[in-house]
Amino acid sequence: MPEIAFVGRSNSGKSTCINTLTQQKQLAFASKKPGRTQHINLFTLGKQGVTDAVLADLPGYGYAAVPQMDKIRWQQVMANYLVTRTHLSAIVLMCDPRHGLTGLDESLLEVIRPRVQDGLQFLVVLTKADKLNRAEQTRALSIMRLQAGGGQVRLFSATQRQGVDDVSVLLWQWAHPAGALAVRPCLNAA
Numbered sequence: 672m673p674e675i676a677f678v679g680r681s682n683s684g685k686s687t688c689i690n691t692l693t694q695q696k697q698l699a700f701a702s703k704k705p706g707r708t709q710h711i712n713l714f715t716l717g718k719q720g721v722t723d724a725v726l727a728d729l730p731g732y733g734y735a736a737v738p739q740m741d742k743i744r745w746q747q748v749m750a751n752y753l754v755t756r757t758h759l760s761a762i763v764l765m766c767d768p769r770h771g772l773t774g775l776d777e778s779l780l781e782v783i784r785p786r787v788q789d790g791l792q793f794l795v796v797l798t799k800a801d802k803l804n805r806a807e808q809t810r811a812l813s814i815m816r817l818q819a820g821g822g823q824v825r826l827f828s829a830t831q832r833q834g835v836d837d838v839s840v841l842l843w844q845w846a847h848p849a850g851a852l853a854v855r856p857c858l859n860a861a
């Protein structure tokens with residue numbers, strides 16, 4: 672089953688993006704204790720209960736209040752997953768353009784770089800684009816295009832529904848490379 676992994680800092684808007692793309696209100700739960708979600712949650716997608724792709728919500732990183740030992744353990748679990756998961760079709764890195772790439776995002780980029788060079792699809796989603804004006808959006812997009820190491824970059828806002836169709840189509844095409852011409856503008860949770 673093709674799998675698309677969502678990664679990013681805690682509070683970057685990962686759960687909201689997954690809920691928006693799948694048109695579900697609470698498929699991915701926003702945790703009451705940020706940074707404490709210690710699972711890789713897999714959501715199956717498809718029509719009428721027939722799974723045709725999987726979205727993987729990885730634990731957010733960078734939340735200061737998490738004990739150091741937990742942080743290190745989770746970085747290892749995440750790196751192991753991203754490097755070894757065989758059915759991965761794409762990695763989506765969620766980034767709040769007001770903060771840009773942080774040290775932890777850079778470390779994650781280093782971990783996945785060999786797989787991206789090997790052909791794994793990679794997308795940076797610039798979240799909460801509604802917080803930026805038009806000029807700031809354009810600037811954030813150009814900066815991230817330089818930093819994304821050959822990956823795609825898209826602006827996204829769940830509240831303004833900016834980039835929703837664009838990101839949906841891109842991810843659907845990546846999960847279904849053979850049917851890429853048959854455009855299907857939304858992802859349905861199975």
Ligand SMILES: Nc1nc2c(ncn2[C@@H]2O[C@H](COP(=O)(O)OP(=O)(O)O)[C@@H](O)[C@H]2O)c(=O)[nH]1
Nearest residue numbers: 681682683684685686687701731799828829830
């Ligand atoms: N303005 C705005 N806020 C957003 C957007 N997406 C998420 N948020 C808010 O950002 C916070 C963190 O979102 P969440 O999806 O829980 O982030 P996660 O920790 O990465 O899963 C919440 O308060 C969301 O309501 C967006 O597109 N625009």
Ligand SMILES: [Mg+2]
Nearest residue numbers: 685686700701
């Ligand atoms: Mg979340």
